[in-house]
Amino acid sequence: MRVLKIAATGMAAQQMRVETISNNLANMSTTGYNARRAEFADLHYQQVTRAGTISASDGSVLPTGVQLGLGVRPASVTVELSQGSLRATGGDLDVAIEGRGYLEVALPSGLSAYTRDGGLKRSAEGVIVTSEGFPVAPEITIPDDARSIAINAEGEVFAFFDDAVEAQELGQLNLVSFANAKGLEAIGSNLFLETEASGPPNVSTAGQDGLGTLRHGFLEDSSVDPVREITELIEAQRGYELNAKVITAADQMLAATTQVR
Secondary structure (H helix, E strand, O other): OHHHHHHHHHHHHHHHHHHHHHHHHHOOOOOOOOOEEEEEEEOOEEEEEOOOOEOOOOOOEOOOOEEEEOOEEEEEEEEOOOOOOEEEOOOOOEEEEEOOOEEEEEOOOOOEEEEOOOEOEEOOOOEEEOOOOOEEEOOOEOOOOOOEEEEOOOOEEEEEOOOOOOOEEEEEOOEEEOOOHHHOEEEEOOEEEOOOOOOOOEEEOOOOOOOOEEEEOEEEOOOOOHHHHHHHHHHHHHHHHHHHHHHHHHHHHHHHHHOOO
């Protein structure tokens, strides 16, 4: 019976939806995390009788045909690019991106990665790095005798010293945008890679070319809405149960068929 395979695809789809929701809930406290949504599409259709087929000798045409669906398939798991709330931390190197844009990070492989996690740190050499130790591009080094650090909305980094009144500019944090940010490849650790779908990176100054600005001393919270996730989890659970009941009904129908004498 075709129904067994169709219901199995429905159960697999709801299982994938639950896995996506589970990942969202697991990252509800992850800095700069954007919620994901599982999207689905129907499978091919078996054309038993095509619409428009001539049904009689007088040339009558069928207004509708007989098309039997074969189930559902995953279409994509897309990122919802929504701004998370900004949380004040007071950290010298904490920056939140208010609006569009990503910070560029240099990986050990030589590739560039991109992140919205502005929880930056200072390495033993004074270089501004991410929590994983990857330097932010362009590389900025903080002198050992710097008393404090300030970062303005355009990303300019300043250091204050005990023996000087004026702040010294150390460099500038640029922001990067993409024509299709949803096409970026997530690699974990709050990092993304450029892909053919995302398009090339467009590097610019914060506050220009449609990019957001930087908020010093803040971090962007996860955009996950726990109430919405729990609601969708219940829907996915019910969908899984219904498809399981379809399989049970089909099994009973097959059993009745085998008992026909």
